[in-house]
Amino acid sequence: MLSTMQDVPLLISRILTHGAKIHGTSQVSTWTGEGEPQRRSFAEIGDRAAQLAHALRDDLGVTGDDRVATLMWNNAEHVEAYFAIPSMGAVLHTLNLRLPAEQLAWIVDHAADKVVMVNGSLLPLLAPLLPRLRTVEHVVVTGPGDRSLLDGAHARVHEYEELLTGKPVTYDWPELDERSAAAMCYTSGTTGDPKGVVYSHRSIYLHSMQVNMTESMGLTDEDTSLVVVPQFHVNAWGLPHATFMTGVNMLMPDRFLQPAPLAEMIESERPTHAAAVPTIWQGLLTELTAKPRDVSTLTQVTIGGAACPPSLMAAFDELGMRVCHAWGMTETSPLGTVARPPAHAIGTDQEFAYRITQGRFPAGVEGRLMGRDGELLPWDGESAGELEVRGMWIAGAYYNGPDAEPLRPADKFSEDGWLKTGDVGTISPDGFLTLTDRAKDVIKSGGEWISSVELENALMAHPDVMEAAVVAVPDEKWGERPLATVVLKEGSTADFASLRAFLADEGGIARWQLPERWTIVEAVPKTSVGKFDKKVLRRQYAEGELDITRL
Amino acid sequence: MLSTMQDVPLLISRILTHGAKIHGTSQVSTWTGEGEPQRRSFAEIGDRAAQLAHALRDDLGVTGDDRVATLMWNNAEHVEAYFAIPSMGAVLHTLNLRLPAEQLAWIVDHAADKVVMVNGSLLPLLAPLLPRLRTVEHVVVTGPGDRSLLDGAHARVHEYEELLTGKPVTYDWPELDERSAAAMCYTSGTTGDPKGVVYSHRSIYLHSMQVNMTESMGLTDEDTSLVVVPQFHVNAWGLPHATFMTGVNMLMPDRFLQPAPLAEMIESERPTHAAAVPTIWQGLLTELTAKPRDVSTLTQVTIGGAACPPSLMAAFDELGMRVCHAWGMTETSPLGTVARPPAHAIGTDQEFAYRITQGRFPAGVEGRLMGRDGELLPWDGESAGELEVRGMWIAGAYYNGPDAEPLRPADKFSEDGWLKTGDVGTISPDGFLTLTDRAKDVIKSGGEWISSVELENALMAHPDVMEAAVVAVPDEKWGERPLATVVLKEGSTADFASLRAFLADEGGIARWQLPERWTIVEAVPKTSVGKFDKKVLRRQYAEGELDITRL
Structure with a gap:
């Protein structure tokens, strides 16, 4: 029996034309580092996106599924490229x-x-690279920056604003197959070559609806979202698309991601929401402690990309910023889970315990836990296994291998097509996911697992500890043991013995899990997206570069 | 270029299994008219839906796209059937x-x-009909009611609870094509045969996401929704599906739709949201005025199905119930527009003016206004034309004509596939739709249009007027003129001259639009879904059944 519904595809052009028409007065404000931000309405962005499409097609010869790359900060021009x-x-x-x-x-x-497409401020990064980019025929430069860096390049160089000038402000957007490729993002893979995830119009459209659901971010045109999470980091968690769907204003920090300008833009632009990884937020907290600002409008903060230490969440609670924990990855678009506490826990002692989990799956994402022998584990809040997910905005493969076929490595995808996340954790009977580790970061000590994340959170709750990373190091007797790498706050005189005692007494860490190897570092090495880079720490340890104290 | 995303279809089974697993403790409470409501958790409904599917397949031989009808009130069993x-x-x-x-x-x-499937309480309706239903092979009865009414029926009669007993509580839900038929609903067409709209899994899934978006109803598991709008009325506006997606509790009134039990269930069950057509709500207001109850939890009310008179909206505001106006029809699933005021209007004098419009289109629905000669009209807040819509949950045809092909009557669908809504109105530059009339109810007086809805709203703002309906009647000089049909409140002594003066002085109605024909009726005739039935009024006038006063 046939449905009688219209067959209208889920397309990004639909989000654009909707935002530009129905929410035409909503704004993208881009921080410029001096004075008033650049303001651009959704209607203007709609016009300019049409102009850009004309320029790409007519002046640069972009056709079919040609790839157009962006090397850009978060700003209005990057939003125009997005659409x-x-x-x-x-x-x-x-x-x-x-x-x-x-x-x-x-x-x-x-x-x-x-x-x-490149921001002028990033030409020093692109210029030395360009001679090696043999497929690149055109470079489009936007905003201030030294163009002479590109002198002699093999690619044709264009000025963004010149390309747009005089182009029509409407474009007859094609009626595409909703499953066709819309955007791609490579994972900063810690092993092997980077792997490309190719999002479809359909996956981005559905993900945008989910972001706008009240159980997820649930913003409206009354909100302004400070989009700290980079647009090159998993579609800025879907915010540019989601905001155009519902008229949420965006505040874009461009290259001003340091704590001081972030605090300044929160005070002057008064966003109601922000999205960022924990490390950025940790820096902001230090800044606000040193120099208080009026950040009272910012009541909702979505934190993801890495687990938010409970101590950081509590500190933000005190500032009136309610942190909402979310979990995802490049392969999940990224919304995988969101930690909104269930109704019965709100206002009770349980509420915080729910908020520091990774959260619940939305209807579009199914999760399951797999044991070490490939068995399905129960949702009992205790059985720890690798999380696998399936859903409408979850990757089922990576962009082409050498034979031009999608890549489905067995360590990343199950035989029945689920994504193996590489994250280890538990799920409670009511569906709340708690990640305890990356599968590769779990410490296997004498046949038992020790969670590096649990040790890190307990350490970061110590008043003298700024950051802490725990990694597995080889141990003759136990196979592996934890190494605690600590960044102390300025002026701290805490010693390792007292930190170890704190873990046992205040952190509730079992005796046998306490690290005996300790080291002080100036900063924990980070990956390109701000996560702890434990691979580097393990290598530094192996090569004897760390000054280890043994308790 | 291929997307690398998983290809997971949008299916109703996905909503069910998600709700039963992730929101297993959320509840459907069904009013029974005596004592404690029947309580059933989403987990239990998941189990019972699986049992029902087994029974339908194994005991009743339902296969393929067989149609299973429900003649039921809003209750947990109807939700089980829905899934x-x-x-x-x-x-x-x-x-x-x-x-x-x-x-x-x-x-x-x-x-x-x-x-x-039939509620026992509705057997007196089904029994006399059954002999004429030649395709019906099975009747499944649920809840109290006199089964002997079905004695001698040609169809086999089953007890719902007996069918379920002993059946497995899981079912291997098939991986269907998301565009396949999921549900159908016939419009109570005012002309010609009723017309069937066939919703797909895809359209219902997308519609459910939209209902859960903050810009629409945006409820969470902290909410309980009183679902007054019948489940036989356009999927109860999507609530049974939407609530299972996000864990919103449902309060189901079953057959207790009179003002007194509604007031009682609001007081005792403390819902936070309700959805109903204006006529039901008007009755509740009278009840609450006569006998105040504690209805303080009910702060959000979605009203649709017919325009909510501004006076009613204002009266509910005073009770602390914030009415949110929405527009839709059977052909639109039904969410077409929602009147959430734009951010800039909130807290200003403009806010109420925005709230009494029909609202804005969500991203999934496009709208356009067509003039009398088929020309596209501007969104200037003044040009009035027929609304046409296109979108992912909008019908593009009706269920089969005599040749078993979908029906696409030219008065219902444009050549390029848009739905002609039959509603006349304007759209403001910022996208807010104001409906002034049904196309067939517009009063064409001397080449100008008079809006029957505008006259009705102005009349209903009079303190002595309970209800008012205005219809076009033939007029020798002007072609058509308005006839005002008024229901006065008990004890009122208002006369027509004073009402007419009120329209001009308080209602801001232009002199030439004021009705000269007036009549008092005991109640405005209503359609089966509670809308004013103007067809009946026009017929009564034509046949001289109304007592007309001419001013």
């Missing part, structure tokens, strides 16, 4: 500007990017 | 129990329903 490129049928490829040059070049080459 | 039937691949056909027997028989026959 114009997929809406015209091409594929947006966001480049992570924090990756080593070697990896960036590999990725551009692998994706066969034809055009690179 | 079990589409999830197993069959088609849920909700029957409007307020339709004349003749129409009901026609509809069951047209849909070729194989099974009818």
Whole structure:
């Protein structure tokens, strides 16, 4: 029996035209570092996205599913690229500007990017790379920056604003197949080559609806969202698309991601929501403690990308900023779980315990836990296994291998098509996920597992500890044992014995799990997206670069 | 270029299994008229929906896209049917129990329903009809009621609870095509045969996400929704599906839709949200005025199905119930627009003016206004035309004509596939729709249009007027003129001249639009879904059944 409903595809152009028309007065404000931010209404962005599409097609010859890369901060021009490129049928490829040059070049080459759009401020990064980017025919530069750095480049260089000038402000967006490629993002893979996830119009559209659901971020046109999470980091968690769907204003920090300008823009622009990884937020907290600002409008903060230490969440609670924990990854678009406490826990002692979990799955995402022998584990809040997920905005493969076929490595995808997340954790009977570790970071001590994340959270609750990372190191007797790497706050005189005692007495860590190897570092090494880079710590330990104290 | 995302279909079974697992403790409470309501958790409903599917398949032989009809009030068993039937691949056909027997028989026959599920309390309605329902092979009865009424029926009669007993509480829900038929609902067409709309799994899934978006109803598991709008009325506005997606509790009134039990259940069950057509709400207001109850938890009320008179909205505001106006129809699933005021209007004098519009389109729905000569009209807040809509949960046809092909009547669908809503109105530059009339109810007086709805709203703002309906009647000089049909409040002594003066002085109605024909009636005739039935009024006038005063 046939349904009689209209067959209207889920397309990014639909989000764009809706936002520009129905929420035309909503704004994208981009911080410029001096005076008033650049303001652009959704209606203007709609016009300019159409102009950009004309320029890409007519002046640069972008056709079919050509890849157009962006090497850009969060700003209005990047939002225009977000909409114009997929809406015209091409594929947006966001480049992570924090990756080593070697990896960036590999990725551009692998994706066969034809055009690179770049912020002028990032030309010093692109210029030395460009000679190695053999597929790139055009570079489009936007905003201030020294163009002469590109002199002699093989690619044609264009000025963004000149390209747009005089182009029509409407575009007859094609009626694409909703399953066609819209955008791609490479994971900053810790092992092997980077891997590309290719989002479809459908997956992005559905993900945007989910972000706008009250159980997720649930913002409206009364809100302004400070989008700290980079647009090159998993679609800025879907915010540019989700905001255009419902008229949420965006505040874009451009390159001003240091704690002081962030505090300044919160005080002057008065956002109601922010989205960022914990490390950025930790820095902001230090800044606000040193120099208080009026941040009272900012009542909702979505934190993801890495687990938010409970101590950090509690500190933000005290500032009146309610942190909402979320979990996801490049392969999950990224919304995988959101930690809104269940109704019965609100206002009780249990509430905080729910908030520091990774949260619940939305209807679009199914999760399951797999044991070490591939068995399905129960949701009992105790059985720990690797999380696998399935859903409408979850990757089922990576972008092409050498044979131009999608890659489905067995360590990343199950035989029945679920994504193996590489995260280890438990799920409670009422569906709340608690991640205890990355599968590769679990410490296997004498046949038992020790959670590095649990030790880190307990350490970071100590008043003298700024950051702490715990990694497994080889041990003759136990196989592996934890090494505690600590960043102390300025002026602290805490010693390892007292930290160890704190773990046992205040942190509730079992005796046999307490680290005996300790070291002080100036900063925990971070990956390009701000996560602790434990691979580096393990290597430093192996090569004897760390000054270890044994208790 | 291929997307690498998993291809997971949008299915109702996914909503069911999600709700039963992740929101297993959320509840459906059904009012029984005596004592404690019947309570059933989402987990239990998940189990019972699986049992029902087994029974339908194994005991009743339901296969493929067989139609299973429901002649039921809002209750937990109807929710079980809502999920079990589409999830197993069959088609849920909700029957409007307020339709004349003749129409009901026609509809069951047209849909070729194989099974009818019926509440025992509705057997007096079904029994006399049953002999004429030649496609119906099985009747499943749930709840109290006199079974002997079915004695001698050609169909096999089953007890719902007996069917479920002993059946497995899990079911291997099939991986269906998301575009396949899930549910059907016939419009109570005012002209010609009733027309069936066939919703797909995809359209219902997307609609449910939209209902859960903060810009729409946006409820969470902290809420309890009093679902007054019948489940046979456009999927109860999507609430049974939407609530299972996010864990919103449902309070179901069953057959207790009179003002007194509604007030009682609000006081004792403390819902936070309700959804109903204006006429029901008008009755509740009278009840609460006569006998105040503690209804303080009920702060959000979604009103649709017909325009809510501004006076009613204002009266509910005073009670602390914030009315949110929405517009839709059977063909739109039904969410077409929602009147949440834009951010800039909140807290200002403009806010109420925005709230009494029909609202804005969500991203999934596009709207346009067509002039009398088929020209596209501007969104200027002044140009009035017929609203046409397009979108992911909008009908593009009706269920089969005589040749078993979908019906696309030219007065209902444009050549490019948009739905002609039959509603006339304007759209403001910022996208707010104001409906002024049904196209067929517009009064064409001397080449100008008079809005019957505007006159009705102005009349209903008079303190002595309970209800008012205005219809066009033939006029020798002007072609058509308005006839005002008024229901006065008890004890009122208002006369027509004073009402007419009120329209001009307080209602701001232009002199030439003031009705000269007036009549008092005891009640405005209503359609089966509670809308003013103007067809009846026009007929009564034509046949001289109304006592007309001419001013």
